[in-house]
Every structure is written in C-alpha cells, then in structure tokens.
Amino acid sequence: MSNKEKVTLKSETQFINRVVAIILATGMFTTVGFYLIGLILLFVKGRPIPDLAGQYFHSFGEFFSYLVTLHPRAFLYLGTVCLILTPVSRVFISIIAFWREKDFKYVGVTVIVFLVIVISVIIGSVFKINVG
C-alpha cells in the first residue's frame, strides 16, 4: 500500500468512526432518556393497573393512550425500541457513509450484513425460531 493510499485510508477510517460514534451516542442517550423517564414514573406511580396482559401493544392507538396518560410501560417500550434499532441503523447508515467515501468494497460488505439481518428477522418472525 502506497503512502497516499494510507493517508486516504486513515481519513476514511476517521470519517467512518465519527459516523458510527454519532449513531451509537444518539441511540444510547435516547434509550437512557426514555428508560429514566419510564423508571421515574414507575417509582412515582407504582406499577399502574391496568397494564397490558402480554408484552407488546396491539395497535398504535393503544400505545398512544398509554403514552399520553404517562404510563411507564410506554416509555420503557420506547427505550427498548430505540435500543434494538441502534445497531441496525448503525449498519444501515454505514452503507451510506462508505458510499460517500466511494469505498464500494465496504458498501458491498455492509449491504450483505444488512440483508442477512433482514432475512434473519423475517425467517425468525415467520417460523418463530431464534436465528440471531
């Protein structure tokens, strides 16, 4: 690898690292925020009754009514959704970041990873098996 290539690689690495760090930080602070609101509400109000029988909301309307009545579950739910989506969005946004750097080898790598995640989720959800 020539020196010029090395310099380009280094600046690309720094750019990608920065993008990744921003996504991770955003995901982490949003998650922590929702969780803290949820836990504070939980301790202030106690575990509210009524609560859902299962673990997830069945409609957006149901979720919304929990949210506006400041039910802790709504905030803990939002935090969990943010948490799970952070690594997935990290992969997705990296595709764009590598594309911007014209590093098409890694655009390919990241697209493959993203597709495998999507396929795993579809198969896992349809067949009710854990594939990750």
Next chain:
Amino acid sequence: MFTTFLLMFLVAIFAGFFGALVGIGGGIVIVPALTLLFHLPIHTAIAASIVSVIATSIAGALSYVDQQITNVRLGMFLEISTTAGALVGAFIGVLMHGWTLSLIFGSLIFYMAIVSYRTRKTEDRLIESGGYTSSGGDKLSRIMMLEGSYHDEAADKEIEYHATKTVEGSLISSIAGVGSGLLGIGGGVIKVAAMNSMMGIPMKAAVGTSKFMIGVTAATSAVVYFIAGGIDVYIVAPVALGTMLGATAGSMVMNKLHSRVIKTVFFLIMVYLGYQMIAKGLLTGFNFKLPGLL
C-alpha cells in the same frame, strides 16, 4: 419492588463491566443471575439478556470507537460470517440434537481457552517488541484493508497490526454466529478468540472490535423476541441501564491494563463457559450430572 430493581441494576453493572473488559456481551452472567437470584423463567431471562447485550455493546463500542481501539472495517467484514452463521445455525438446530452441539461448543471453547492462556505472555512481548507491526497480513486481508492501529496505554505505544488467516478467522466467526443462534451464547467469546489467536489481531483491538460487533448479532435476535412478545420491559430497563453503566466503566479501564491481565480474565470466563456447555451436553444427552451446573 425498588430493592429488586436496584439489585438487578447492580448485577447488570457487574456483567457490563467484565463484558467490556474482555469483549463479550455478558449474557453468561446475566442469564444465570436472573434465573437463580430473581427466579425468572429462563425465556424471560434470555430475552432480557439479549436486549441488555445490545446495551453493553453500544456503550462499550461507543467508548472503544472513541479511543480508536475498534476496527470498524474488520468488524463489518466479520459480521458477514457471524450473521450468516446465525442464520445457518437456526436450520442446523432442527437437524442436530442440542446436547451434541453443547458438547462440540464446550470442547471448542476449552481448546480456545488453552490457546488464550498459553499466549498470554507472548502477547505483551509482541506488543513490546513490535511483533504485531511487522506481520504483513494475507492476500484477502490486504484486499479488504483489514489493518489498523491503536494506542496501547499500558505499554504507552502505538500498535499497528495486519490481519492474517482471514479465511480461517471468518470461518470461526461464522461458528460464533451458529452458536449464538442455537445455544443462546453470545458469540463474543469465540469472536475475540478467533481474532486474537487466529488472525493475529492484538487482544485489545480484538476486544474493542468484538464489543462493536456483538450489538448487531444481539439486535437480530432481539427483534425476533420483540415481535414474538417475549421481552418484559420492566425487567429489561434496569438491566440494560446497569450494563450500559458497567460497560462504560469497563471500557475506560481496559486500555490501561496489560494484555496478559485481560487474557487471564478471558481464560477464566472461557473455562467456566466451556465447563457449563459440556455439563449441559452430558446432562441432556446422557443424563449424567456434573457438579456446579446451572
């Protein structure tokens, strides 16, 4: 309720801290803690553990990317094999008995624990002598630019490295994926061992990169659990917050420790995990109970 939450939070801090030190998710601490201490059903515990593994990965990776220890390119490249491995694992699980897999994985982990223990002194010597820098890397690693450097705080030195045996390393990483899909073990242990013992990546770079990768594997599982409605947010929240805090603390300490210390902790965790896997395999396959099985 408050006491239970606080206890869960404290256990999670502990799991997050050690997970960040050695580059694993910490599920091997969280799952037994939730089932034994808090008497939660195993499925609830695994689901909560998977979500909190994402949390430790995000917190740990954020710190390691910031310290430039994580090799994002290497992580992305190996994620192909781990995610694909996890997908394949789901199908193998239908064909093979769980106990066979437990025995195979247990033996594999034992083997890698021994390799890791035997190389714990060479690692510090390689760092001191610049042995990592002089290794050239193989063809695939040159094509995929799998090289990098980080500043080792314990040795106060910039360590440059190039990946070797990229194909073999990818294969082992795909096995890590298979294991995590099948047996609910986070692949971190196998990922770190593959990068460090096989691909010639310095221990700390392997830890930082593994921590970064784990989130993707765990998120894939978590989405499936989430859609199936298996995630109890009242348990996940304190555990995830605790692991985030622990992982942040652990990742700030890690670079200050000598690699042989990290490798010794790693070895102990591997021996424990390997023993648990083999004991589980012997129990379900031959109804033979080893002492200390969780």
